Amino acid sequence: MKKSKKSKKSNTWKIKQHRDQFFKKSKTLGYRSRSAFKLIELNKKYKFIKKNTKLLDIGAYPGGWSQVSSKIITVGKILSLDIKKMDQLKNVSFLQCDFLEENTKEKILKFFREKLDVVISDMVADTTGNKSLDCIRTNQLCADVIEFASKILKPNGVLVSKLFMGEDFLEVKELAKSKFKKVEFFKPESSRNESKETYLHCMILKTL
Numbered sequence: 001m002k003k004s005k006k007s008k009k010s011n012t013w014k015i016k017q018h019r020d021q022f023f024k025k026s027k028t029l030g031y032r033s034r035s036a037f038k039l040i041e042l043n044k045k046y047k048f049i050k051k052n053t054k055l056l057d058i059g060a061y062p063g064g065w066s067q068v069s070s071k072i073i074t075v076g077k078i079l080s081l082d083i084k085k086m087d088q089l090k091n092v093s094f095l096q097c098d099f100l101e102e103n104t105k106e107k108i109l110k111f112f113r114e115k116l117d118v119v120i121s122d123m124v125a126d127t128t129g130n131k132s133l134d135c136i137r138t139n140q141l142c143a144d145v146i147e148f149a150s151k152i153l154k155p156n157g158v159l160v161s162k163l164f165m166g167e168d169f170l171e172v173k174e175l176a177k178s179k180f181k182k183v184e185f186f187k188p189e190s191s192r193n194e195s196k197e198t199y200l201h202c203m204i205l206k207t208l
C-alpha cells in the first residue's frame with residue numbers, strides 16, 4: 001500500500017525527533033558523539049565493561065565509546081585507535097593508525113602484553129556512494145575484528161562490533177559462530193531506525 005504524503009511527513013518528523021533526542025542528550029552530558037548511547041545501551045544489556053576491564057576500542061574517533069568506557073574502567077586499561085586523530089581522554093591511551101595494517105596489531109599486543117577482556121569496534125569504512133559496496137566493506141572490517149579478537153581475547157572475553165544487515169551478513173555471523181560459543185545481535189534504541197547497522201555481541205571463545 002502506498003504511503004500518503006501526510007504519513008511520510010510524520011515519519012520524517014519522528015526520525016528527526018529521534019535523532020535530536022540523542023544528539024541533544026550527548027551535548028548536555030558532554031559526550032563527543034551520540035554513538036556513546038549505543039555503548040551505554042549495549043553495556044546495560046550485556047554488562048561487559050567493569051572497573052578492572054582491559055579494553056580495546058577500534059575505530060574510536062571522536063571518542064564517545066572511549067568516554068563511556070573510561071567512566072567505568074578505573075583500574076583496568078583502555079587503548080583506543082582510529083585513522084583519525086582523537087583528542088586526549090583521561091585514562092585512555094590512543095594510537096592513530098589503520099587497524100588493517102599488520103604493525104597496528106603488533107602495537108596493540110605490545111601495549112597490553114596480556115590477553116584482553118573486551119574488544120569493541122564501531123568502525124565504518126569510508127563511504128564510496130555505493131551503499132551495497134559500503135556495507136560489504138564495513139562488514140569486512142567486522143570480519144577482520146572477529147579474527148583478531150579471537151586471538152587476543154581471554155577465553156571468557158567479549159567482543160562487540162558494528163555490522164550492517166547486508167548481503168554478506170550471514171557470512172560474518174557464521175564466522176563469529178565459528179570462533180565464539182555465544183553470538184547475539186542487538187540494535188540499540190539510539191541507533192537510527194533507518195540505519196542498517198546492528199551490533200554483534202560475542203562471548204566465550206571456542207577452543208579448538
Ligand SMILES: C[S@@+](CC[C@H](N)C(=O)[O-])C[C@H]1O[C@@H](n2cnc3c(N)ncnc32)[C@H](O)[C@@H]1O
Nearest residue numbers: 033035059061062063064065083099122123124
Ligand atoms: C562511527 S565512527 C566511531 C564513533 C565512535 N565509536 C564514538 O563513539 O565516537 C567510525 C570510525 O571508524 C574509523 N575507521 C574506519 N576504518 C578504520 C580503520 N581501518 N582503522 C581504524 N579506524 C577506522 C573511522 O575513522 C571513524 O572514525
